[in-house]
Amino acid sequence: MPDLExxxxxxxxxxxxxxxRFTRQQRYMHAVLFTTFLxxxxxxxxxxxxxxxxxxxxxxxxxxxxxxxxxxxxxxxxLTIAFLIHLKEIFTRxxxxxxxxxxxxxxxMVANWKDAKDLFGHLRWFVGLGPKPNFDRYAYWEKFDYxxxxxxxxxxxxxxxxxxxxxxxxxxxxxxxxxAVLVIHSEEGLLAILxxxxxxxxxxxxxxxxxxxxxxxxxxxxxxxxxxxxRPLEYERLKREGKLEGRLGEAPQTWLINFSRVVxxxxxxxxxxxxxxxxxAYFS
Amino acid sequence: MGKAAGVRRILQEPLASRxxxxxRSGILVAGLAGLLLMFAAGRLNAQSECLAxxxxxxxxxxxxxxxxxxxxxxxxxxxxxxxxxxxxxxxKEYPHPEQVAKVECKSCHADEAKGLAGxxxxxxxxxxxxxxxxxxxxxxxxxxxxxxxxPLNVPKTCGNCxxxxxxxxxxxxxxxxxxxxxxxxxxxxSNEGLLVAANCQSCHGSHxxxxxxxxxxxxxxxxxxxxxxxxxxxxxxxxxxxIHGKAVAAGNLKAPVCTDCHTAHAILQPTExxxxxxxxxxxxxxxxxxxxxxxDTFHSQLGxxxxxxxxxxxxxxxxxxxxLPASDPHSPINKANLVTTCGKCHAGANLSFVQYQPHANAxxxxxxxxxxxxxLFMNVLLIGTLAFFLIHTILWLIRAxxxxxxxxxxxxxxxx
Numbered sequence: 001m002p003d004l005e006x007x008x009x010x011x012x013x014x015x016x017x018x019x020x021r022f023t024r025q026q027r028y029m030h031a032v033l034f035t036t037f038l039x040x041x042x043x044x045x046x047x048x049x050x051x052x053x054x055x056x057x058x059x060x061x062x063x064x065x066x067x068x069x070x071x072x073x074x075x076x077x078x079l080t081i082a083f084l085i086h087l088k089e090i091f092t093r094x095x096x097x098x099x100x101x102x103x104x105x106x107x108x109m110v111a112n113w114k115d116a117k118d119l120f121g122h123l124r125w126f127v128g129l130g131p132k133p134n135f136d137r138y139a140y141w142e143k144f145d146y147x148x149x150x151x152x153x154x155x156x157x158x159x160x161x162x163x164x165x166x167x168x169x170x171x172x173x174x175x176x177x178x179x180a181v182l183v184i185h186s187e188e189g190l191l192a193i194l195x196x197x198x199x200x201x202x203x204x205x206x207x208x209x210x211x212x213x214x215x216x217x218x219x220x221x222x223x224x225x226x227x228x229x230x231r232p233l234e235y236e237r238l239k240r241e242g243k244l245e246g247r248l249g250e251a252p253q254t255w256l257i258n259f260s261r262v263v264x265x266x267x268x269x270x271x272x273x274x275x276x277x278x279x280x281a282y283f284s
Numbered sequence: 285m286g287k288a289a290g291v292r293r294i295l296q297e298p299l300a301s302r303x304x305x306x307x308r309s310g311i312l313v314a315g316l317a318g319l320l321l322m323f324a325a326g327r328l329n330a331q332s333e334c335l336a337x338x339x340x341x342x343x344x345x346x347x348x349x350x351x352x353x354x355x356x357x358x359x360x361x362x363x364x365x366x367x368x369x370x371x372x373x374x375x376k377e378y379p380h381p382e383q384v385a386k387v388e389c390k391s392c393h394a395d396e397a398k399g400l401a402g403x404x405x406x407x408x409x410x411x412x413x414x415x416x417x418x419x420x421x422x423x424x425x426x427x428x429x430x431x432x433x434x435p436l437n438v439p440k441t442c443g444n445c446x447x448x449x450x451x452x453x454x455x456x457x458x459x460x461x462x463x464x465x466x467x468x469x470x471x472x473x474s475n476e477g478l479l480v481a482a483n484c485q486s487c488h489g490s491h492x493x494x495x496x497x498x499x500x501x502x503x504x505x506x507x508x509x510x511x512x513x514x515x516x517x518x519x520x521x522x523x524x525x526x527i528h529g530k531a532v533a534a535g536n537l538k539a540p541v542c543t544d545c546h547t548a549h550a551i552l553q554p555t556e557x558x559x560x561x562x563x564x565x566x567x568x569x570x571x572x573x574x575x576x577x578x579x580d581t582f583h584s585q586l587g588x589x590x591x592x593x594x595x596x597x598x599x600x601x602x603x604x605x606x607x608l609p610a611s612d613p614h615s616p617i618n619k620a621n622l623v624t625t626c627g628k629c630h631a632g633a634n635l636s637f638v639q640y641q642p643h644a645n646a647x648x649x650x651x652x653x654x655x656x657x658x659x660l661f662m663n664v665l666l667i668g669t670l671a672f673f674l675i676h677t678i679l680w681l682i683r684a685x686x687x688x689x690x691x692x693x694x695x696x697x698x699x700x
Contacts, residue, residue: 050588051579059589068589126679141676148669163582166640167632175639176654182582183646183655187662191669199673207677208684 018221020249025089030217032082033149034267039075041193041274043068048186049281058277076160083153106136106234109147115140136233141203152192159185190278197275201268213268218260219252331355333378334368358421371420387420389413399492416441433490436473438483439464446484463549480515487511487548503548506532508541522606529605538570545604554604560597561587567598574598577643594629601625601642 022030043062046055062068094102101107117133118140124130138146159181162169166178205213209230216222228235238244335355337343343352358364369375374385390397393413405411417423418432418441426433432441439461445451447461464470464484472481487503494501502511509529513520523529523542531539545566546552552559564587568575578584578598587595599607601617608615616625622638630637644652646659 046589047582047585050585056589069586123676123679126676126683128683167630167634167637170634170637170640173636175636175641176644176652178637178640179644179646179652179655180658182580183659184662187659187666191662191666194666194670195673199670199677202677202681203673207681208688 017224018249018251019224019227019244019247020221021216021227022220024220027217027220029082029086031263032078036075036079036082037192037196038267038270038274039071040079040189041197042270043072043075044186044189045193045274045278045281047072048190049278052277052281052284054277054281073164076157079153080157083157106237107138109138109143111140111143111147115143134232135230136237137231139231145200145204148192148195152188155188156185156192159188193274193278197271197278201271205264205268213261213264215252215257215260215264218264219256221249221252331359331368353421360424361421362423362425363421396491399490403491403493404495405493415445433485435479435481435483436477438485439470439473442484458549460549463547467549467551468553469551482515486515505537505541508543512542519605525608526603526606527609528607540570563599564597571598574643577645580644580646581642583642596629596642600628 042058046058046062046068049055059068062071090102093099103110104112114136118135121130121133122140125132162173162178162181163185170178204210216226222230235244238247332355335353338351338353339355341350341352341354343350345351363371371387371389372384373388374381400406400408400411414420416432422430424431424434426435428434429436431437443461443464446457447459449459451457451459465474469482472478473483489502494504496503496505498504499506501507509520509523509532513523524533528539528541532541545563546554552562554560554563564575564578564584568578583595583597587597603616606614608618610617610619612618613620615621623633623635626633626638626640641652644655646652646655649656
């Protein structure tokens, strides 16, 4: 719908250029991740806090006691498939195509010395002891988010499947491990829920620079102004190397922005609700 | 009354002297026949004489109470063969005195009266015979469906008092009738018309009802297994061999009897969801530590979500009536039987699988060291990560907002 573009352009402050940050596949991956994550949290929390007053109500809301496990497992399977697709992607790019940028460099998710310096620089800036660090394509907290999910996928996934297929896993796990998997699953799940619904929400979406939500993960593009402000190093590097134009993207269409706002708001509201429920159950 | 005794005397006399007075036997037989005829005629006369007035169904005494008698129903009733003044003894002739003597059932029913005298219903003013047996002129044998104490009618009869709030307030007794009606016994009785289903008197007795605090009572704690066992014989045998039964027999009154787990009146079908939901806390009211560790397991977590009843409850693993310690080779939780016991739900359960501890305590370092350290690690990870990022993010928020306000104020103070 090219006729809509001028309308969109006037809605942005600069009316200027947009640059691609996430590919379509990455955006879909995030959508699958947060949808299944909300599903897993919504069906897992009533189990974790089954003694609390809201657990039974929530279980009933999902469709009763039988449905709650079904949906939990369904979301788990979908998320597992998404994770496997992601692993295959890394394998193809990094191992088959020898794209070394996957494993190190400014486009990689792997942490480096600059991330450690950025973390301390950022902390110093928080308390007014130094200048604000300039971030590259992926800042240290974004890399942490990524690896937290990566580690969580393995830990929660493995412990979950160990419970689902306990008699099978018992062939090669010791007896106490069958007890441990529930502790691991619920504690790690709780950590993931508390982290995503408080830290990730604020770091990525609710902080003043992005408030009320960072649309880039939904639309895939961000304005030139935002790009320069948030990731000055990447911007300058691309400009220097003359690759900036190659990253030019189309301005997001109105329907996509509105759709993303609705979906994002729903996700954030559900997340914050679950966060409040978790905290009330934890401290009561 | 007088005539009945007279007949008996006459009957006894010739029997005692029949050897001596053989010759007079013919006369005696004739005389006896005559007397019997007179007796029968007199009885009919007496009833019909009284009914000449009291047959009027609108007849009332000075206080407005009905003093009418339905002669037809009375004739069919268990007392239908008696004369009116067999019970109303001070009425000899007509017109009869204004004040009629109180009818004393015990003059015939001495055993019942004796039983009642020592019972919780001993106060005869509050509990006259008629309060259970109904209108004195329409009493039927208890095998007759018209009887107030016919098995299918007993709960309703008792419920007249034991189903009201007034009763609860006055005597501190629970209103048990509604509980009973919804119970498995009440259901069998009222819905299926099962005559053998336990009604009130199956457990409490009828006339000599004693408080459950009285060691003589069939509802006294130690007598309950026998009382329930009078129908549930096999279960009672199992119970007596189990650890609870042995403890009760040894005088440990803390050990549960049937009613502690099943309740006394609101007894549910044990496979019913409601019972499966309520059974665990009952066991846990004594076995507190075991309940607490059970609560930490998936069995409990899923099981607590109302209605999901398939997950293991205490007695799915421990057995219900013949509960035996794990050391007993017959116990379902004996090591040798675990594969079978767990296998009831977990198809494919093997020796390694049954090492799972359904009562593991992740806070007990000595008992479950591996689990203890796993939990500790996970807790440190959770608290550490959250604490660091919480501080990090709160500081960031403050700093970012501060910068934003400063920047906007230099822009001319807009939105500052």
